[in-house]
Every structure is written in structure tokens, then in C-alpha cells.
Amino acid sequence: MLKIKDLRASIEEKQILKGINLEIKKGEVHAIMGPNGSGKSTLSNILAGHEAYEVTGGTVEFEGKDLLELEADERAREGIFLAFQYPVEIPGVNNATFLRTSLNEIRKHNGEPELSGKEFLDLIKVKMVEIGLPENLIQRSVNQGFSGGEKKRNEIFQMSVLNPKLALLDETDSGLDIDALKIVADGVNKFKNDDNAVLLVTHYQRLLNYIVPDFVHVLYQGKIIKTGGKELAYELEEKGYDWIINDFKEVESV
């Protein structure tokens, strides 16, 4: 589904990604872990099409298409979704109107008929119960005055309504208490199936207790320095990052 080859990127002349190689297949869950400043969020932002970053090398193929050629909104319509670490507040724009606009843009792109207000409401009612999103939030302005937990839940709610092929979750676990974390993880697990894929970006292992990854990658200084199965996450939890970083530095110096 997604093939990243030697991806290099910078922001304001500062090199952040220094050659990322990663392949994600349908049905897989990948976790990207790493210390702060390793480039985790940059990777998810670049995949979603953030214009502040400059791609200086490499390729990204998504479902056979050159992803780097597409604008952020085109990528979203192709089936990429980014759940933000800090969702943006948009006063004056009703959450339901916003999401219906979004869903219908994607449906139009896929050659499906647009949903009427009624059809849309029927669809979201089920999803709202699933994610535990209070009903009044859907009639409020997008994310305005939402608590941190509500914003994250709203992201997962949007994901489940838009049903993307590839979901990028950027530190979705940060700032959540354990109950909220379980709800969010539950939402992701319900979304997950054999035809889509998930890329989780996280600093902590705890989310991976609830969303079990097929692969764990450690990102450090803009490179993936280790890849393993879910057991790698447990190891990181126990031993921290230093042992991998030290191994990596030894290899580099040889």
C-alpha cells in the first residue's frame, strides 16, 4: 500500500529525515517510536502533505501513485488520514457540517453519491456511540472549547466516519488518561481490517498495550535504526532507547 524509499526532508534548511525506508502492506499496523526530536511527527506530517516541509530526496508511493505529487487534500481523497497531535480549533464551522463536507468530497472522488443530511446523521450516530463522543459535540464548532481528550476522540471519530485506507496517528495517546486511551484504542481496533493499514507514531509504549502492532520501528535522528515485532516495544519500555542508540552509534563508527 505504502512504499517509502530513502525519504529525506528538511524544514527551514534543517535536515530532519535522513533516508527513511518503510513499506506498509494492507492489513498491517506499524508503530514508529523514538525519542523526542527524532523526526516522528515530521514523517506523519510529510505523508499527509504539510507544505512547510521540503522533501529533498527519495520517493513515496501510495497505492501505485506518486504521493509526493499530490496536495494534502488530494491525498486525503485518495485515502490517507492524519489524526493530529494537536487538532486545530475552527470557530464558526459546525463539526457536523465540516465532517459531512469532508466525507462528501471523498465520496465524490470515489464516484459514490453524496450523502444527504439525514443519511449522514444516521451514519454518524452509530460511530458517535462507538467512540463515546458526547452528542452535543457534533453540533459545536470544530474542536472549539473541546477538552484535550475530546479533541483526540473527535479525531478518531472522524477517522471512523471517513474510513481511510491508511490512518496516520500522530501521538494520539498523548495527554489521555487511561480510560480515554482505551476508548481511542478501541476505536482504532474497530476501524482496523484486512484492507486498510495504520501507522502509529508514539513516544510511549502504553498505547501498544491496546493496539497491537505487527511491526515496531525505532526512529532516531531521521533514520529508522531498528525494526522488530511487537516485543520490541516491550523491550523499549523496559530498557529505554539508549541501548539501541548505542548499538547504532557503534555500527556508524565502524
Place this chain on the structure above:
Amino acid sequence: MNKDKAEKSMINKWAENFRKFEAGLNGESKSEFHKSRQNAFKIFSKLGFPSIKNEEWKYTNLAKFHKHEFVHASEIEEVKYKKEDIEKYLFKGFDHHLLVFVNGKYSEKLSCVGETENNVFIGSLCDLLKEKPELLDNVYKGENNTSAITALNNAFTQDGAAIIVPDNKVIEKPVQVLYLNGTQNEKVHITPYNLIIAGKNSGVKILTSYNSTFENVYFTNAVTNINADENAHVDYYKIQNENENAFHVHQVNIEQQKSSNVSSYSLSFGSQLARNEIIATLNDEDIDCNLFGLYLGKDNQHIDNHTMIDHANPNCRSNELYKGILDDNAHGVFSGKVLVRQDAQKTDAYQSNKTILLSDTASIDTKPQLEIFADDVKCSHGATIGHLDEEAMFYLKTRGIPTELANSMLIRGFVDDVVQTIKIEELKDQINHIIFDHLHKIEI
């Protein structure tokens, strides 16, 4: 020397217009009221039009205005409208009284004033002068002549909206005042003089809109006086939607007495050059004064908002929020002065001006001014100029929303806090529609 000459010939041109205007008044030119007009014209001649050397007109150049020769509205043939012609200019969805002015002159045929109690007056200044001149005794002194253009209005005062609410009376239905301006061929000078007097413990909502029915150049030269007596509650909405060739200069004078509450909503869309000026004087204690504004400019429009809030007494609150969106080559000016005099202790005064520029060639000169001479006050002011929020734009695009639509959502988001202050619920969507229509953006 040459400049003085040019100025003199300009004044002479207006003097000629004034003579013609007087000649058309017949017997009325002997009245007391007319003496105040003559006095105003003298003041105008003495002051002359402001130039950019005048600090208050530094960013608003009248050169383009002076290129035109205007004819006063009293000199031209009346433009005739049918009721169905004016439908599209009206704000709908709520019961209202309706006053219609065609080039500044009251049209009884097009207006529709519902039943009101004794001593309530909703009508035209002309009728008020004829029917109840005593109501005007303490109000009209023809002396709002601190600026030349206001003096020019006073000199040519012919008619305008007059709304008089006696003590202890609340007018439930908003009064909608529709100005239909311009003609097919003449460059008309339109001089509405509006009067809103709210007695003690009274309440009234007034919704005025300035519209064009033709594309020709004209000059709206308006003055509105609002007097809110003790504990009166006045909401004053002004929607300036003149055509993009028009010149619009309007001074609003607000006088507030003890515990009164006046909210002004100035929504400025149209005109080649618009100058919306508001002067609020807080004459006693416990007064609330709210000034809200939106200005939307495109093409080569010039929109100038000048406000002044004079806190002369203790324990008053003022709140001012002006927001603008400027596209193409539009130029905005915001000059907001809040004066807190020495006696005005315990004043709460907040002022904010925010502008979004949608193009590289749009610009704004903003000058928030806070002058405080009292020591126990809470005041703040600030101005920001920026572009649409890029992070928010990215967020919307990651949801598959195309750039154009995302722009509209962010525009809606930007104006929202001003739109939400509007207290006539049905008006909000209609204002929203004008915003998107004016900016040629997809409406959401």
C-alpha cells in the same frame, strides 16, 4: 497659491450647489431650521475638506472624490420603485417596522410602519418637524459641525429617519431602515440626517442598510445621532452595501446617559471609498458601550473605520471589536481611540482590531489608541494583521476539503465572533451570505 485656488474653486462649487438647494426650499428657507443649515454651510466653507495632512485623514485621500461634480438629491427627478423592487434589499425572517428612503428622501409608499403607541415616533425627519417639532427642541441644534463633511450634511439636511421612543417604552419589533441610493445618470449627493432618541428605561433595535440600485457614482453624506437616556437600551445595526463606485461618509454620534446600554454593529461591504465614523460619549456612570465592526474589501476599495469612545465618568464599560478581511488591492484603515478621562475611575475598556489580508497587495493601516488619565482602570487594546491560519488550512485539507472551500471555512471562522454578537438571530445567516457573496467565495 495654486493649491489655495483649487480649494477655493472646490468650495465655490459646493456653494453654488448650496444656493440651488436653498432656492428649491421656497418658503422653508425663512425657518429657524434653515438658519442652522446656513450656519453649517459657513462652518463647512471655513473648514474645507480634510486633506491627508489632517491626522484624522492621513490614510484616506479624497482626491478621487474631488474629481466628481455632484448634484444634490433635491435637484434630481425622483427615482420610482415598486414594492417588489425593494424586496431583495430587505432583511427577512423577523417582524419589523420599515422606513424606506430614496436618495435620502422618505418614501411613504414603500415604508410600512406598524401600529405604535402614543408618543412613539417612527418616521421621517420632515414629518417629525411638521408634526411634533417640540420633540426636537432639545436635540437638533445643527451643530455636529466639528468636521467639514458632517457640516456639509447639516447644511444640506433635508430628511432622514427619525425614531423617538418615550420613557418606559420598549419597541419590540426592530425598525428596519432601507436607503436606496444612486440614479441612472446623475452623480447624486445624498444627505440623510437620522435621529434616534431613546427615553428613560426604553428599548429599541434599529437595522439600517445602505444600498445601491445603480452602478453610477454618488455620494452618501450621512449623519446619525443616537441619544440613549437613563437605562435605555439601543442596538444599532448598519450594513453599508453601496456600489463600488460610491463614496460613503457617515458620522454616528452616540450620547449615553446613566446605566444606558448601546451596541453598534457596523458592517461595511460596499463603496469605492467608505468612511464610517463613530463618536460615543459616555456622559454618566454605569454605562455600557459596545462597538462591533466588520469590513470586507476587495478590488480597489478603501474602507476607513474611525471610532472614538469618550469615558468621562466612573464605572463604565466599553468593548470594541473590529475585524476585517481585505482582498485584491483593497485598503483598510482602522483608527480607534479610547479616551479615559481623569474622573473615569473603574473603567473597563477593551479594544481589538484584527485584519486578514487575502492577497499580497491588500493593506491596512491600523492605529489603536488608548489614552488613560485615570489610575484605577482595566483597559487593553491590540491589533493584529495576518493571513489565514496555515495550520488550520492544513487540518482542513487533510480531511479532503479543497483549498477554496477550506478558505471559506476559515473566513467564516475568522468573522464568527463578530457575527455571533448580532442579537437578531435571523440576521446572522443573511450577513454570512453577504460576506461570501461580496468576497466571491463559496458560501458555507
